[in-house]
Amino acid sequence: MEQRRWGDRGQLLKLESVESGETNGCAGVARLGSAQVGAELFSLWVQLRGTAWAEAREGRFRLRAGQWIAFEKDSRPLIQADRHGLCIGLTLDAEALRRLGGFADCALYAGRGRMGRHDALITLRLWREACRRIGEGGTADVTALRPLLLHLAGLQQELSQRIARCPGRSRSRKRQVFGRLQRARLYLEGNCDRVVRISELAELTSFSSWYFSRTFYSLYDESPQAAAARLRIEHAAELLRSTTMMIGEVAAASGFDNCCSFARAFRARYGVSASAYRSGLSQARTDSAKSSGAARKATARGGT
Template identity: 55%
Template sequence: ARRWRAVLGRPGRGMQATPADRWQVERLLRALAGLQQGQQALIARCPGRSLSHRRQVYARMQRALQYIEGHTHRVVRIGELAELSSMSVWYFTKTFRAVYGECPQATSVRLRLASSARLIRDTSLSITEVGAASGFENNCSFSRAFRTRFGVSPSLYRSGAQALSTDPANPMDRACGAVA
């Protein structure tokens, strides 16, 4: 806050803006503008006649997406998300797909599987426990969904993730999300 005050030239704090301070603030402002540019494209996809209405719809969609991200341990029902967004189920589903390019169920499954991949990689929980912690009813449905998403079974994913630390040229890199 002191740097902002100094750069903005508010007197009374006894600080002078240095060129380094100005450079840092400009860099921060450019980064924020870059984030907003990415959001502008999503806001443009929202239904509504005015920009303010599209922003309001986008805020509701963001709230729903954050709710899904915060509840990767269970299946989130579309009715919950629609209620959270103060929309009908039909309108919510249509708008969510228009903004994010996939339906809410697909987003939920994708995020739950990403969470399960982190659990497999970073914990010693059994595959069955990881599936249950990710909100899958049974181990078969979890393994099938995991294999579809990552191209390998959960147990191979775990062994591939462990092998990454010893062999950087491991072909499991893509499946395990490693960066070359």
């Protein structure tokens, strides 16, 4: 029998650690369901279908099919699926994370990213197998999650390659620093609708502002300020693509005080004005629709 925890059809699933005793295991949300993760659990979520929203200490995120997101132990994320959404995840306590490092000298970190359809199908299969093992054993021992954990760690391989850049004499110290910086980067992504102060990021990572800025640059090849500015402009471009908001509304929703500063920043990033960017997208959609229509007509004529 499979054992998994679901937040489905508007239900709220509470994934607490100490009280429930279910610290490690599989969970999912679907069809307007939601899940609230406790303060002592690391969690990783994979969006398989539709969309979902995640709200945590690091900010607010929209998940689309093929995307994954991971949160640290005290992030307390709330995952909310849309009407057609399906999002699967797992929760891990501190001991499980420690044992993961002993499997194959690997670890999981906070952050977000994408996976292809093939990797998504593998993730779903391993997740289901983990649910079955937990159900048969009656307990969520971390060994039942091992294949899934190793697969997810492999998906984060591109992230973990940066660990060598982190300061520290031991690999464990480098991992600790990397984990904190990854969380700060996730915080920037989750707050791309406003200006983020360096002091906020330093407090989040428990580093001094000077040490944080220096380490962030050596790890990601851009300063925290540059990363924040880039993410805000990319957020604005996403709003231009996916909404009908006016340019001034997009600027405000991306943390700009006035349209002039937004216009300069947007042109510097994309080489065109925001209005021209949106017009180009509209024209591209029109041309694509015309091409598709012409192809369908040609196919219909050929079949008669």
